[in-house]
Amino acid sequence: MSKIHLNRNILILHLTILIWGFTGILGSLISVSAIHLVWYRVAIASISLLAYFLLTKQTIVVSKKQFLQFFMVGAVVGLHWVLFFYSIKVSTVSVTLVTLSSVTLFTAILEPIINKKRIALLDIVVGLVIIVGIYTIFSFETHYLVGLLAGLGCAFCASIFSIANARMVKKSSPTLITFYEMLGACFWISILMFFTGDFNAEMKLGQQDLIYLLLLGVVCTAVAYVMGVAVMKELSAFTVALTTNLEPVYGILLAMLIFGQKETMSGGFYLGACIVLGAVFTYPYVKTKLEKRQKDLIIRKLH
Numbered sequence: 001m002s003k004i005h006l007n008r009n010i011l012i013l014h015l016t017i018l019i020w021g022f023t024g025i026l027g028s029l030i031s032v033s034a035i036h037l038v039w040y041r042v043a044i045a046s047i048s049l050l051a052y053f054l055l056t057k058q059t060i061v062v063s064k065k066q067f068l069q070f071f072m073v074g075a076v077v078g079l080h081w082v083l084f085f086y087s088i089k090v091s092t093v094s095v096t097l098v099t100l101s102s103v104t105l106f107t108a109i110l111e112p113i114i115n116k117k118r119i120a121l122l123d124i125v126v127g128l129v130i131i132v133g134i135y136t137i138f139s140f141e142t143h144y145l146v147g148l149l150a151g152l153g154c155a156f157c158a159s160i161f162s163i164a165n166a167r168m169v170k171k172s173s174p175t176l177i178t179f180y181e182m183l184g185a186c187f188w189i190s191i192l193m194f195f196t197g198d199f200n201a202e203m204k205l206g207q208q209d210l211i212y213l214l215l216l217g218v219v220c221t222a223v224a225y226v227m228g229v230a231v232m233k234e235l236s237a238f239t240v241a242l243t244t245n246l247e248p249v250y251g252i253l254l255a256m257l258i259f260g261q262k263e264t265m266s267g268g269f270y271l272g273a274c275i276v277l278g279a280v281f282t283y284p285y286v287k288t289k290l291e292k293r294q295k296d297l298i299i300r301k302l303h
Contacts, residue, residue, distance in 0.1 A: 009231045009234045009235055010235065010243070012227055012230075012231050013228070013231045013235065013243050014243065014246070015227070016224050016227045016228045016231065017243060017244060017246050017247050017250060018250050018254075019219060019220050019223075019224040019227075020220065020224060020247050020250075020251075021097075021246075021247050021248070021249075021250030021251035021254055022220060022250075022251070022254060023216065023220045023251075024084075024088055024093040024096060024097055024251045024255065025093060025251070025254050025255060025258055026212050026213075026215060026216045026220065027084070027085040027088045027089070027093075027216075028088050028089070028092075028093055028255075028259070029208075029212050030209050030212045030213060030216070031206070031209055032202065032203065032205065032209060033089075033198075033202065034082050034083075034084075034085035034086035034088075034089055035082055035189065035192070035193060035198055036193075036198065036202065036203050037085050037213070037216075038078060038081040038082050038085060038185070038189060039186065039189045039190065039193060039203075040205075040213045040216075040217065041081065041213065041216050041217050041221060042077075042078060042081070042182045042183075042185040042186040042189065042217075043186050043217070044213060044214065044216070044217025044218060044221070044222075045182045045217045045218075045221040045222050046179065046182040046183050046186055047217075048217060048218045048221070048222035048223075049175065049178065049179040049182060049222050050179065052175070052222065052226065053175075053179070058173075058175075060176065060179065062172065062176060062180065066168075066171075066172060066180075067180060069164075069168060070168070070172075070176075070177055070180035070181050070184060071180060071181075071183070071184035071187065072184065073161050073164045073165070073168075073181055073184065074180065074181040074182065074183065074184020074185040074186075074187070074188065075184060075185065075188040076157050076160050076161045076164075077157075077161050077181050077182075077184070077185045078184070078185030078186075078188050078189045079153075079157050080154050080157035080158050080161065081154075081185070082189070083150045083151070083153045083154035083157065084096060084100065084150075084151075084154045086150050087099065087146075087147045087148075087150035087151040087154060088147075090144075090146050090147045090150065091141075091144040091146070091147025091148070091150075091151075092144070092147070092255070092259075092262065092263055092265070093251060093252070093254075093255035093259070093263060094251075094252045094255055094256075094263050094265055094269070094273070095137070095141065095144050095147050095148060095151065095265075095269075096147060096150075096151045096154070097247070097248035097251040097252055097255075098133075098134075098137065098151075098248055098252070098269075098272070098273045098276055098277070099134065099137075099147075099148055099151025099152055099154075099155065100151055100154055100155050100158070100248065101130070101155070101245075101248050101276050101277060101280050102130050102134060102151075102152060102155040102276070103155040103156075103158045103159050103162070104126065104127075104130060104279070104280050104283060105126070105127040105130040105131065105155075106155055106156050106158075106159035106160075107159040107162060107163065108120075108123035108124070108126060108127050109123070109127065110159050110160065110163060111159075111163050114163055115163075122283075122286060122287055122290060126279050126280075126282075126283045129275060129276075129278075129279040130275075130276050130279050130280070132275055133272045133273070133274075133275030133276035133277075133278075133279065134148070134152075134272065134276060135272075136268060136271055136272030136275060137268070137269050137272035137273065137276075138272075139268065140266045140267075140268025140269055140271075140272070141265065141266065141268070141269050161181075165177060175225070175226065178225055182221075245277070245280050245281050245284075248273075248277065249277065252273075
């Protein structure tokens with residue numbers, strides 16, 4: 001890959017992550033409840049991805065087993081987004097995005113358990129640092145307890161479906177997986193809304209909400225995902241993992257720029273945020289270094 005082509009892909013990746021960071025802003029701007037917001041989002045994303053398949057003349061046929069897997073993971077994706085937007089609405093975009101960074105902690109614990117592997121010492125250390133960071137935030141922002149808990153639940157769900165997707169993507173198209181997960185999320189949220197009576201007048205959208213939802217469903221979900229997948233085929237997993245950690249940073253900066261005083265937090269929050277983000281940023285770099293050192297040791301022993 002040429003340097004120009006590489007730089008173009010990195011630029012597209014940053015643009016994609018910036019768009020993902022804007023998701024929280026839209027969640028705060030849209031006036032409907034979290035569950036209604038997510039229902040509209042996954043419905044719009046499903047239709048957008050279906051249009052993408054039709055335009056590119058790609059098949060959407062999958063096996064019954066794959067369909068059930070994607071559909072069930074879709075339930076976790078739906079819950080993840082409901083908790084994400086609920087956390088934003090009861091706290092702030094900054095609180096939610098920093099707490100969401102704890103997905104690294106949950107993945108470090110859950111992935112070895114699910115895949116029946118030993119938990120690495122580095123994962124434990126990074127997990128403990130993230131816990132310290134979140135506790136620091138909580139100790140200074142106790143009035144956002146519900147938002148913090150919802151954010152942690154959101155991160156837990158993100159870890160679950162990320163681990164599941166990592167397995168499924170080895171046998172299926174990432175875009176197909178996303179399409180059926182969006183459909184699954186829409187189906188399960190619809191079932192929940194039916195039993196809780198949430199198909200009501202509160203779903204009514206104003207012109208501004210409709211515009212924001214179209215941005216959220218089409219640009220921040222369907223388009224950004226297609227862009228992200230295309231770039232991930234060209235760049236290394238390390239580059240993608242490290243750059244993706246910028247999502248909360250971009251999101252917090254955008255929130256401060258757009259909402260101003262509302263997003264101004266205490267010094268303790270920013271201290272905790274720096275601890276969490278520092279751990280998340282450092283993790284892939286240190287892990288790559290350690291893995292390289294281990295490989296070098298094995299090669300030396302063989303020679």
